Structure formats: structure tokens, C-alpha cells
Amino acid sequence: MGGGTLVGADPLQFSGLKTFDPPPDSLYGRTLDAVTFRGKYVLLGLGGPRIAVHLSQGGRVDVEDPPRSSKPKFGVVRFRFADRPSVLVKEFGTERKAGWWVLAEGDEGPMSVLGPQPGSPGFDELIRTSDDNRRIHTVLRDQRTVSGLGRGYTDDILHRARVSPFASLRSLDAAKRDELLEATRAVLADGLEAERARTGGLPTKIGDHWVVHNRYGEPCPECGDDLRRVSYESHEVTYCPRCQTGGKILADRRMSRLVR
Numbered sequence: 001m002g003g004g005t006l007v008g009a010d011p012l013q014f015s016g017l018k019t020f021d022p023p024p025d026s027l028y029g030r031t032l033d034a035v036t037f038r039g040k041y042v043l044l045g046l047g048g049p050r051i052a053v054h055l056s057q058g059g060r061v062d063v064e065d066p067p068r069s070s071k072p073k074f075g076v077v078r079f080r081f082a083d084r085p086s087v088l089v090k091e092f093g094t095e096r097k098a099g100w101w102v103l104a105e106g107d108e109g110p111m112s113v114l115g116p117q118p119g120s121p122g123f124d125e126l127i128r129t130s131d132d133n134r135r136i137h138t139v140l141r142d143q144r145t146v147s148g149l150g151r152g153y154t155d156d157i158l159h160r161a162r163v164s165p166f167a168s169l170r171s172l173d174a175a176k177r178d179e180l181l182e183a184t185r186a187v188l189a190d191g192l193e194a195e196r197a198r199t200g201g202l203p204t205k206i207g208d209h210w211v212v213h214n215r216y217g218e219p220c221p222e223c224g225d226d227l228r229r230v231s232y233e234s235h236e237v238t239y240c241p242r243c244q245t246g247g248k249i250l251a252d253r254r255m256s257r258l259v260r
């Protein structure tokens, strides 16, 4: 898409556009000079101003070649470029959380609150030096502390590093912190490789390459013991007791309520 001239940014859904100034049409005629990311935001660089897109849970991107003009049922926004394919952002499901932002040059918008992302010196520094006392699973998913990671990668990273999801950063020694950095690098590299091997775009449900995430009850790929979970309202944390907690079963409020 690089080098294309933006000729349209068409809202297809009432709540998708999160900014009102500058208006999208103020960017028409500008050249797409970079597609990058910050945390979970995809950034379209337009020679100073940028468009940020957050796909949330159900957001997907279609490259439309040739460009289309239909109004798809689940569309969020369509970016049109002169003599290039169009880019359609759409969203499955009913949560309506995917969004986009038009940002003036230098405006970080929603990214101004983000913590460092894996792969950056800031992330390495944070993991090596932080005395954060919260659960590590929470820390890695808190976008203001660490940006870019979600539940799936967090489960897999902690399993690979053999760290309990309930451990705190403060409790980890230097060697364990290095293992956590290495596990983060390796899990994200594997994930990227798996995603790049896909053909035909993202399926409705992604995450088919997770090692432990969402695999509660299956054998741990490392030791063969059953994977366990801790359930919350909206998600669950999957872990291996033998590999990560010294055999300890972590308290699962939902399970103990059922048992009672």
C-alpha cells in the first residue's frame, strides 16, 4: 500500500471514529508513507498526520483488490487510495469496540498512556528493574504498563518462562527476569511466524496456535500434566501447575463456588 494517495476514509459505523478534529477529509491527497504499530494500534503514516486503528477483539482487515464500494454489514471504516486496493476494517460480533483515530502531527492520542512494548529497550528495562507487586499476568496485560500483549500471549509467555501467573515481578530474581524476556521474544516470534503463514486472512476466531492459552484440560506440551485454569468473568488464565507453580493449584473462585 505504501506510496498510495489517500482519497477516502469512509466511516461505515456510527461509533467507530473516536476523534472529530482533524476531520478525515483533511488527510485526503496525502501519501501513505508508513504502516507501523504502537501497542495494539495499527498506524497509517501520512506525512505527519496519522490514522490509528484498534481492532479490539473482533476487528479484522480486508485488502479489497479491486476496491469495492458496497457497504458491508460489519464494516467500521474503509480507506480508499488512488490506483490501489482499498483497506476495509470490519468487526465481527456485537461488542463494537474496534475504532479509529485521526491524529494531527505529533498527537499521540490514545497512545500517550501506553507503556513500553516488547522488543523495545523500555520493555527490557521494565522487566529487569520493576518492583511491581501486582500479579505478573495483570502487569503484562495492563496496556499502561506494558503495551501490545493480550491474554493469549501472556499465558504462553508465562508458561514458556515457567513463571506463575500469580507471581509478582518484585518476587523474580535477575535470572528469572532474563528468562521472562527471552520467553517473550520467543513466543512473539513464533506467533508472528504462525500469523505470517496464514493465507486468506484471519478467521473469525484466532489463536489456533496457542501453546497453553484456552487449552485447559489438555496435557501440558512440556510435561504432560493437565493444564489448569483460573476463571474470571470475561476470560480465563491457563497454566501448568507442574511447570509454573511448583505443583500448586491456584485459587479459582468460580470453581470453589461450584464446589460449595
Ligand SMILES: [Zn+2]
Binding pocket: 220, 221, 222, 223, 224, 225, 240, 241, 242, 243, 244
Ligand atoms: Zn507442564
